[in-house]
Amino acid sequence: MNIGDVSRQSGLPAKTIRYYEEIGLITPQRSANGYRVFREQDLHKLAFIGRARALGFGIEDCRGLMKLYEDTDRSSAEVKQIAEEHLTEIDRKIVELTGMRQTLTRLVHACAGDDRPDCPILADLSAPPAI
Amino acid sequence: MNIGDVSRQSGLPAKTIRYYEEIGLITPQRSANGYRVFREQDLHKLAFIGRARALGFGIEDCRGLMKLYEDTDRSSAEVKQIAEEHLTEIDRKIVELTGMRQTLTRLVHACAGDDRPDCPILADLSAPPAI
DNA sequence: ATAAGGCTTCCAGTGACTGTAAGGTCAAGA
DNA sequence: TCTTGACCTTACAGTCACTGGAAGCCTTAT
Incomplete structure (x- = not known):
């Protein structure tokens, strides 16, 4: 083939x-x-x-x-270890992305998205409020 | 500086x-x-x-x-568009990772993780059941 | 004077491909 | 027989966002 x-x-x-x-x-x-x-x-x-x-x-x-x-x-233990380590890494990535998503969602909702220049997204990137 | x-x-x-x-x-x-x-x-x-x-x-x-x-x-609309596209991408990644996590969690739970060679993880990678 | 630490540039490597160029091979149709 | 087009080959560069290392200059303190 x-x-x-x-x-x-x-x-x-x-x-x-x-x-x-x-x-x-x-x-x-x-x-x-x-x-x-x-x-x-x-x-x-x-x-x-x-x-x-x-x-x-x-x-x-x-x-x-x-x-x-x-x-x-x-031994199946060897396989399971590889899989578990990978699972931990996946969980870490999900947590990281979920955090980004939360902040970004908040900012996007706060932004009017119109013709005016006022933008909470840029304001936050420039100097985020101490939460 | x-x-x-x-x-x-x-x-x-x-x-x-x-x-x-x-x-x-x-x-x-x-x-x-x-x-x-x-x-x-x-x-x-x-x-x-x-x-x-x-x-x-x-x-x-x-x-x-x-x-x-x-x-x-x-215009804040320009900023918002960049942020929204990025947010969509983040959501896509979260969905992808969540799918992996689900399958992998199931497989890890099904695997004894002992000295025996029988391993559902390898079995699934080799020929997954038609779900 | 010397040693330690900080700075510089340049080159190579990471992961897992992907794109592109230049060219060889094969089967079908005129 | 020739040619077209699809398929195959290798080799090299590019992706993304750094990171590591080597070789060497600069500064500061002892």
């Missing part, structure tokens, strides 16, 4: 698939003309990576998870 | 302040020995940028907001 078909099947851009090969996540074979040839196991790996990425895991986490997946002697 | 003092006052790393000069956000003067000399207005700008960045605005948004701040003929 060529990279175009794999791209369509996996939903990953061909560029991304080449990149994953470059960093050693997958190692497709090559045909005589130099084209990459993907087998079932490559497709499976790409789907695995795609789903892990969609859950926000970083590339190195994906590498680790794939390694654990292939190691049938792993 | 030298860059070290400005860094301590603003809470921004000196590296970051130099970077902000490089991309034209601030233009501190120079003393005879080549050191950057920061005036009150530079401090004010850096504080403005710092707060906008803390609300998640990108550098180009910061540039635009500063330009509007300095233009006393602006």
Whole structure:
């Protein structure tokens, strides 16, 4: 299977698939003309990576998870630890974004958004009130 | 004022302040020995940028907001539009992260996290159930 | 005089791609 | 047979907002 078909099947851009090969996540074979040839196991790996990425895991986490997946002697504790650390990071980001959202929502609501120059948003950025 | 003092006052790393000069956000003067000399207005700008960045605005948004701040003929509508677009983006990220969090929480709870290899997390990454 | 600390520039690296250019390969149709 | 167009290849640069490090000048205190 060529990279175009794999791209369509996996939903990953061909560029991304080449990149994953470059960093050693997958190692497709090559045909005589130099084209990459993907087998079932490559497709499976790409789907695995795609789903892990969609859950926000970083590339190195994906590498680790794939390694654990292939190691049938792993302990589920190792997997769970990676996932829990990632979950903590997600929670941290949500908290950070929620704080931004709260402040920004307040400012946007306070701003008339008309032709006049008076703007609580700029006023706050310039010198926020001590709350 | 030298860059070290400005860094301590603003809470921004000196590296970051130099970077902000490089991309034209601030233009501190120079003393005879080549050191950057920061005036009150530079401090004010850096504080403005710092707060906008803390609300998640990108550098180009910061540039635009500063330009509007300095233009006393602006309309608050222009400011509000930038803020609202950013707010939409923040909401999008929160939704994305919340979805990840939900799936990941479910998987982490389903995983025993012990010495055995059975792991619902890897099972889901490998072939998620059609929900 | 020297040592410590602060300042300078320049270059490279981060993460995870993405864009672009220049060119080789293949299958179908005129 | 030729050509067109779709597909593939590599290599290099760019993204975003810094961050790290090296090499070297400047200042201040001892």
